[in-house]
Amino acid sequence: MSSRPALAEPQTAEAAGTQAKARTGRRPLRLPRPGYLVSKLAAAVVSFAVTLVIGFSLFNLMPADPVRTMTRGRPVSEAELLRLRVQLGLDKPVWERFLDFVNDTLHGNLGYSWEYQQSVASLTMDRLGPTLLLMGTSFAISVVLGLWLGLRSGWRAGSLFDRITSATALTLWSVPTFWLGMILLIVFSVGVGPFHGFLPTAGMSDPTLPQTGMTHYLDVAKHLILPALTMVLVVYAQYVTIMRSSIIEEIGSPYLLTARAKGLMDAAVRRKHALPNALLPSVTMIFMHLGTLISGAVTVEAIFSWPGLGDLTFAALKIPDLPLLQGTFIVFSASVIIMNLLADLAYRFLDPRVRDQ
Amino acid sequence: MAVRETPGFRTALAAAVAGGLLLAGPAAPGVTKAAAAASSTGTSSGKTLRVAMDGSGVDTLNPFTSFFNGALDIFGSIYPTLTSIDDSGAPKPYLATSWTLSDDHLTWTFKLRDGLKWSDGKPLTAADAAWTLHLIMTNDVAATANGTLVAGFDTVTAPDATTLVIKTKKPKSNVTYSSIPFSGIPIVPKHIWESQVAGLKDFKNDSFPVVGYGPWILTDYKNGQYAKLDANKSFVLGAPKYDHLIEQIYKETDAAVAALKSGQLDYISGVNATEYASLQHVDGVQTAQAVGHGWVGLELNPGAKTRTGKPIGTGNPALHDPVLRRAIALSIDKKTLVTKVLNGQGQVAEGYLPPAWPQWSWQPAPGKKQSYDPVAANKLLDDAGYKRGPGGTRTDPKTGKPLNLRLGIHSDDSADAAISRYLVGWLKVVGINAKIQAMSMSALNSDLGKGNWDMLMDAWTTGPDPTYQLGIQSCSTLPKDDGTGGNTDSFFCDPAYDKLFAKQATLFDPAERAKAVGQMQEILYEADVDLMFYNATTKIAASSKVGGLITGKPNADGFYPAQQTFWSYLKATPASAGASASSSGGGSTGLWLGIAGAVIVLGAGVAVVRRRAGADDRE
Numbered sequence: 001m002s003s004r005p006a007l008a009e010p011q012t013a014e015a016a017g018t019q020a021k022a023r024t025g026r027r028p029l030r031l032p033r034p035g036y037l038v039s040k041l042a043a044a045v046v047s048f049a050v051t052l053v054i055g056f057s058l059f060n061l062m063p064a065d066p067v068r069t070m071t072r073g074r075p076v077s078e079a080e081l082l083r084l085r086v087q088l089g090l091d092k093p094v095w096e097r098f099l100d101f102v103n104d105t106l107h108g109n110l111g112y113s114w115e116y117q118q119s120v121a122s123l124t125m126d127r128l129g130p131t132l133l134l135m136g137t138s139f140a141i142s143v144v145l146g147l148w149l150g151l152r153s154g155w156r157a158g159s160l161f162d163r164i165t166s167a168t169a170l171t172l173w174s175v176p177t178f179w180l181g182m183i184l185l186i187v188f189s190v191g192v193g194p195f196h197g198f199l200p201t202a203g204m205s206d207p208t209l210p211q212t213g214m215t216h217y218l219d220v221a222k223h224l225i226l227p228a229l230t231m232v233l234v235v236y237a238q239y240v241t242i243m244r245s246s247i248i249e250e251i252g253s254p255y256l257l258t259a260r261a262k263g264l265m266d267a268a269v270r271r272k273h274a275l276p277n278a279l280l281p282s283v284t285m286i287f288m289h290l291g292t293l294i295s296g297a298v299t300v301e302a303i304f305s306w307p308g309l310g311d312l313t314f315a316a317l318k319i320p321d322l323p324l325l326q327g328t329f330i331v332f333s334a335s336v337i338i339m340n341l342l343a344d345l346a347y348r349f350l351d352p353r354v355r356d357q
Numbered sequence: 358m359a360v361r362e363t364p365g366f367r368t369a370l371a372a373a374v375a376g377g378l379l380l381a382g383p384a385a386p387g388v389t390k391a392a393a394a395a396s397s398t399g400t401s402s403g404k405t406l407r408v409a410m411d412g413s414g415v416d417t418l419n420p421f422t423s424f425f426n427g428a429l430d431i432f433g434s435i436y437p438t439l440t441s442i443d444d445s446g447a448p449k450p451y452l453a454t455s456w457t458l459s460d461d462h463l464t465w466t467f468k469l470r471d472g473l474k475w476s477d478g479k480p481l482t483a484a485d486a487a488w489t490l491h492l493i494m495t496n497d498v499a500a501t502a503n504g505t506l507v508a509g510f511d512t513v514t515a516p517d518a519t520t521l522v523i524k525t526k527k528p529k530s531n532v533t534y535s536s537i538p539f540s541g542i543p544i545v546p547k548h549i550w551e552s553q554v555a556g557l558k559d560f561k562n563d564s565f566p567v568v569g570y571g572p573w574i575l576t577d578y579k580n581g582q583y584a585k586l587d588a589n590k591s592f593v594l595g596a597p598k599y600d601h602l603i604e605q606i607y608k609e610t611d612a613a614v615a616a617l618k619s620g621q622l623d624y625i626s627g628v629n630a631t632e633y634a635s636l637q638h639v640d641g642v643q644t645a646q647a648v649g650h651g652w653v654g655l656e657l658n659p660g661a662k663t664r665t666g667k668p669i670g671t672g673n674p675a676l677h678d679p680v681l682r683r684a685i686a687l688s689i690d691k692k693t694l695v696t697k698v699l700n701g702q703g704q705v706a707e708g709y710l711p712p713a714w715p716q717w718s719w720q721p722a723p724g725k726k727q728s729y730d731p732v733a734a735n736k737l738l739d740d741a742g743y744k745r746g747p748g749g750t751r752t753d754p755k756t757g758k759p760l761n762l763r764l765g766i767h768s769d770d771s772a773d774a775a776i777s778r779y780l781v782g783w784l785k786v787v788g789i790n791a792k793i794q795a796m797s798m799s800a801l802n803s804d805l806g807k808g809n810w811d812m813l814m815d816a817w818t819t820g821p822d823p824t825y826q827l828g829i830q831s832c833s834t835l836p837k838d839d840g841t842g843g844n845t846d847s848f849f850c851d852p853a854y855d856k857l858f859a860k861q862a863t864l865f866d867p868a869e870r871a872k873a874v875g876q877m878q879e880i881l882y883e884a885d886v887d888l889m890f891y892n893a894t895t896k897i898a899a900s901s902k903v904g905g906l907i908t909g910k911p912n913a914d915g916f917y918p919a920q921q922t923f924w925s926y927l928k929a930t931p932a933s934a935g936a937s938a939s940s941s942g943g944g945s946t947g948l949w950l951g952i953a954g955a956v957i958v959l960g961a962g963v964a965v966v967r968r969r970a971g972a973d974d975r976e
Binding site: 063066069070079085116201307319 | 405414416417419422424426497500501502503504505506508540558559561577579580581582583585601603605606607608609611612613615616618619621622769796797798799800802803804805806817818820824825834841842843844
């Protein structure tokens with residue numbers, strides 16, 4: 001880390017002194033103090049515990065009749081309904097179900113789905129791969145594209161490129177995801193006028209093709225194009241705007257003038273000096289975004305029938321399949337909390353000013 | 358010092374787009390053609406029929422514990438049943454070629470086909486049927502989904518390989534409906550399932566190919582994606598014309614419609630009115646409407662109570678008055694709902710049972726029909742002492758309170774939303790103030806069971822045997838005093854109705870049973886507790902390259918008989934061999950060459966931009 005001096009260009013005299021040390025590489029990399037780590041970990045654990053309570057309360061206190069909803073339309077007698085209620089544990093008082101829930105969670109047991117009649121863990125694992133593929137791909141493209149466009153736009157704010165980039169990004173950010181997805185589906189899958197659609201409409205693979213080997217991977221990639229494109233188009237604007245505003249804040253800084261005075265090329269000033277400082281707000285957003293990756297994108301998964309976790313959770317809400325909702329809630333919450341923790345720790349490495357506090 | 362990247366970027370972008378189009382353009386039509394070909398002609402070996410799976414999806418592949426329609430569709434395709442159902446909804450042979458009933462009406466003897474084999478080659482005999490039914494009768498887990506269908510069975514035995522004997526405790530007229538495709542009990546192979554009984558609750562039944570017998574064999578299922586089936590070319594009721602069947606999951610019917618238009622799908626059952634209208638003039642798509650097997654209506658809380666008569670819930674007591682309920686019934690213009698909400702794609706409903714099963718259809722006698730008549734509704738209320746207060750809202754003469762009624766609707770149902778707006782207006786005309794409360798189905802169900810409602814939008818679909826649907830209006834389904842054990846649909850309770858319900862269960866002549874069922878519907882109609890609005894048609898859209906999907910002849914309204922996927926998939930016939938038959942591989946190659954070309958050109962464009970930037974920096 002110490003070999004990346006540009007990460008902490010000084011903006012104050014005090015910070016300048018700190019940075020001078022960092023730039024020379026003489027300052028050894030320090031691990032966070034144990035006290036700091038413990039406090040952050042403790043905060044994460046408390047957050048998780050609070051989340052458990054909120055999650056359980058949220059799902060269990062909402063008015064619902066899972067048994068009648070699940071069996072709707074089927075000839076099920078009152079005796080069978082009663083048996084099902086007992087089997088699902090719905091005959092127990094709420095406090096008892098809460099204790100069971102906490103006990104199961106502490107033992108790593110996410111529960112048993114009423115709807116799918118299998119463990120929540122196995123269901124989650126089934127859907128994790130597709131979710132990470134879709135969200136990971138769209139996330140990576142959004143970050144790279146958004147930061148690149150934001151950097152270029154902010155560096156020359158007000159230019160034609162900036163106006164086009166910002167306007168496009170904000171327009172796409174404002175467009176309802178469902179509408180955009182359907183338009184892309186119609187254009188690229190069905191076709192418009194002389195343009196013939198050529199992309200799949202649903203799922204993540206064509207069942208008529210082999211489900212292994214290169215053909216399968218290419219097929220999955222083909223199915224990934226439209227959902228990932230939809231996600232990218234509605235998400236990348238966040239990175240464009242944050243990076244653009246960060247770079248505009250940095251652009252008049254004295255250290256950039258110094259860099260230019262040293263004779264550095266403009267691209268080098270931008271890339272090596274402005275970018276690292278402007279990147280910090282984006283890092284926060286990246287980690288926040290990372291934390292929500294596995295919760296998927298309900299809307300996009302619905303439009304393109306992508307078999308992800310967001311879709312699974314949404315379907316569970318209709319019953320409601322309480323163990324599945326609680327289980328996925330735990331996974332989603334844990335993901336966000338862990339990513340926030342990592343963001344806190346990463347900040348210490350990325351920004352010496354935080355490290356020295 | 359300025360970086361003039363914009364012109365370079367634009368040039369590169371234009372080059373990329375042009376290059377991409379040049380390369381992808383020729384590839385695209387080929388791919389489209391290939392995709393369409395893959396849809397109805399399919400894979401390297403044989404022809405594939407691709408259908409949209411029922412929106413409910415598959416909960417589990419275990420037929421003993423499954424409730425969702427997507428799974429029931431699959432079970433109908435891969436497991437046999439004792440009987441099947443004809444266009445009129447009457448039982449006809451399947452595994453059983455004939456059946457007889459003893460003189461005391463307690464013993465049914467089914468003669469089963471000889472020489473059938475499960476998909477693993479083991480013989481399919483009456484012992485399999487007896488074992489399946491007996492398991493449901495004696496095992497709580499096995500009875501989870503279908504226990505009601507064997508209620509009243511005393512013993513089930515298989516004296517020989519082709520004879521199944523069912524003895525009932527009391528005469529039971531609907532035994533021939535107990536094991537039918539989709540809504541009845543699927544017969545499973547004993548030699549596979551008997552080792553799973555101990556862990557039946559957790560048995561996923563996902564070893565492919567799943568051993569069964571039916572028109573199709575399940576070869577693969579991907580949770581949340583698709584089910585893949587191969588044809589059983591030796592199926593006893595006729596071999597499927599297609600070689601493969603794929604049931605693809607679409608979370609949105611709009612996407613399924615797009616897939617149908619693009620040739621990636623062959624069949625959708627259950628498109629909505631707007632989608633149906635958009636598909637009627639699309640080349641390569643055929644559409645049809647089948648009479649509805651469900652109703653949409655409004656339930657009025659007549660006074661929720663337990664079996665012992667103890668009042669429960671928060672229902673408005675004004676609705677206890679049959680005069681008020683009749684006035685509400687007369688204030689609703691069902692024809693307008695059919696025209697405006699359904700775009701005319703359905704019919705006004707009067708009877709409780711839908712037109713899909715014509716043997717149970719009932720219509721009110723001449724002069725008894727409750728037609729839209731707000732003047733008569735107002736007169737009824739005026740005469741009964743419901744005086745109008747400030748703002749025109751009437752007051753309940755018994756309590757003196759204004760008639761403010763809650764109207765619960767399904768928050769995820771656009772038809773409910775549209776209907777409720779009409780209802781509020783119509784009810785206002787007769788001096789009733791309705792307040793719309795949009796809720797999830799689960800929340801509505803919860804309120805319903807507790808009696809915490811005034812008016813609820815409701816909808817039901819019914820199979821060919823009306824027993825269950827009629828049963829949820831009987832007094833015995835009211836909850837116990839502690840609030841448990843209830844399964845009532847609307848807290849309706851009438852001893853005369855219950856008497857007829859018991860009677861129809863013992864009538865073996867279809868006409869006599871239909872008469873009793875009609876009388877029950879008349880009681881319901883006159884009680885104004887379940888106000889039937891309409892029976893929406895089932896709207897079907899299919900590729901015009903597929904024949905035979907839609908069975909029967911249309912009625913005077915142009916509506917076909919109720920369609921059963923069991924028969925539709927079995928009778929579907931592919932286009933002639935010469936119509937289209939390219940494999941998808943070449944198309945994909947073209948597509949990927951196109952995409953690769955576009956990526957290369959784009960990459961080159963970016964490189965140019967970077968070079969320009971670098972050059973500027975060097976200036």
